[in-house]
Amino acid sequence: GEQVEQRPPHLSVPEGDSAVIICTYTDSATAYFYWYKQEPGAGLQLLMSVFSNVDRKEEQGLTVLLNKKDKQLSLNLTAAHPGDSAVYFCAVSLHTGGADRLTFGKGTQLIIQP
Amino acid sequence: GGIITQTPKFLIGQEGQKLTLKCQQNFNHDTMYWYRQDSGKGLRLIYYSITENDLQKGDLSEGYDASREKKSSFSLTVTSAQKNEMAVFLCASSIAQTNTGQLYFGEGSKLTVL
Numbered sequence: 283g284e285q286v287e288q289r290p291p292h293l294s295v296p297e298g299d300s301a302v303i304i305c306t307y308t309d310s311a312t313a314y315f316y317w318y319k320q321e322p323g324a325g326l327q328l329l330m331s332v333f334s335n336v337d338r339k340e341e342q343g344l345t346v347l348l349n350k351k352d353k354q355l356s357l358n359l360t361a362a363h364p365g366d367s368a369v370y371f372c373a374v375s376l377h378t379g380g381a382d383r384l385t386f387g388k389g390t391q392l393i394i395q396p
Numbered sequence: 397g398g399i400i401t402q403t404p405k406f407l408i409g410q411e412g413q414k415l416t417l418k419c420q421q422n423f424n425h426d427t428m429y430w431y432r433q434d435s436g437k438g439l440r441l442i443y444y445s446i447t448e449n450d451l452q453k454g455d456l457s458e459g460y461d462a463s464r465e466k467k468s469s470f471s472l473t474v475t476s477a478q479k480n481e482m483a484v485f486l487c488a489s490s491i492a493q494t495n496t497g498q499l500y501f502g503e504g505s506k507l508t509v510l
Contacts, residue, residue, distance in 0.1 A: 291436065325400070325486055325501025326439075371438065384499070388438035 284309045288372055288387025296395050301359045303390045305372035308353065314375040315348060316384065317357045321368045329357075329370075362394045398423035400502035402487050408508045415474045417505045419487030426491060428470040429499065432456055433484040442485075445470055477509045 285308045295301045313334045318326040330346050332339050332355075339346045345358040355374070359366055369391050373384040400421045409415045421428065429444040431454075441454030443462035451462055461473040470489075474481060484506050488499040 286438075288438075323503065325488070325503050326499070327501070328498050331498070383441070386439040388436060 284312065284374060284376065284385040286372060286374055286385050286387045288390060290390060291388065292391045292393075294393040294395060295362055297363055298361055301362050301366070301392055301394075303357045303370055303372070303392070305355045305374075305387045306353055307355070307374050307385075309374075309376065310350075310353065312353075312374045312376055315346070315355050316373040316375070317344075317346060318371045318373060318386075319368045320371065320389075326371060359392075362392075364394045364396050367392060367394045398425075398500070400487055400489060400500055402485075402502035402505045404505060405503070406506050406508070408510060409474075409477045411477055411479055411509055413477045413509075415477055415507065417472045417474075417485055417487075417507075419470045419472075419502060420468055421470075421487075421489040421500070422468065423489055423491075423500060424467070425489035425500070426467070427489060428464065429488040429490075430454075430460075430462060430470065430472045431486045431488065433486055433504070439486065442472065474507070477507075479509055481507055481509045483507055 288305045315332045317329040319329050320326045332346050343360050347356045369389045371389050372387040375384050403418045427446050430442040431439040433439050440456045442456045442460050444452050445464040448467045463471045484504045486504050487502040490499045
């Protein structure tokens with residue numbers, strides 16, 4: 283089945299710097315790609331979703347890049363601030379509808395140093 | 397907006413005990429999920445349900461039972477708690493036909509087995 287590797291597991295950057303998190307997946311038929319954010323004591327919140335026909339998507343200081351050739355998905359937080367400190371998960375899915383069988387990465391603990 | 401409510405937030409049990417976690421959603425979503433979150437292991441799907449009285453096994457269903465009593469509620473039972481069952485259990489829901497990966501998560505139930 284689908285495997286998702288996420289790196290790094292921990293990342294600490296100064297406020298104002300960029301932070302990059304990378305995921306690699308194994309199934310070339312993967313159609314949907316997601317980034318979720320989990321703040322302490324809370325559930326996961328969807329940050330961005332990308333379909334496989336999109337290479338780049340930007341929203342509110344976040345950039346998602348999809349490299350289908352290398353089966354790699356990345357999340358770039360530009361000008362990070364302390365409120366970005368959280369655990370970030372990538373997730374991928376083969377399905378177009380019905381129950382979303384997402385495969386999650388193991389998460390990245392991001393700390394933004396004030 | 398809607399909300400997912402998980403009860404209890406913290407559950408302490410004895411080894412071998414049968415323990416039940418409950419989840420309620422008022423989004424009127426068709427599909428509900430139970431995930432287990434272990435530190436450094438990401439999220440793993442235990443059970444999901446696409447409609448009332450439906451149950452589908454996930455990747456980690458052994459040792460668990462689930463019940464979708466009505467559309468708004470989905471419960472998970474640990475059939476015999478083990479020492480290594482210390483984890484956070486996350487309930488989520490989504491509309492039936494979504495390709496956005498928009499799962500809505502509860503805040504989690506933390507299980508500790510003594």
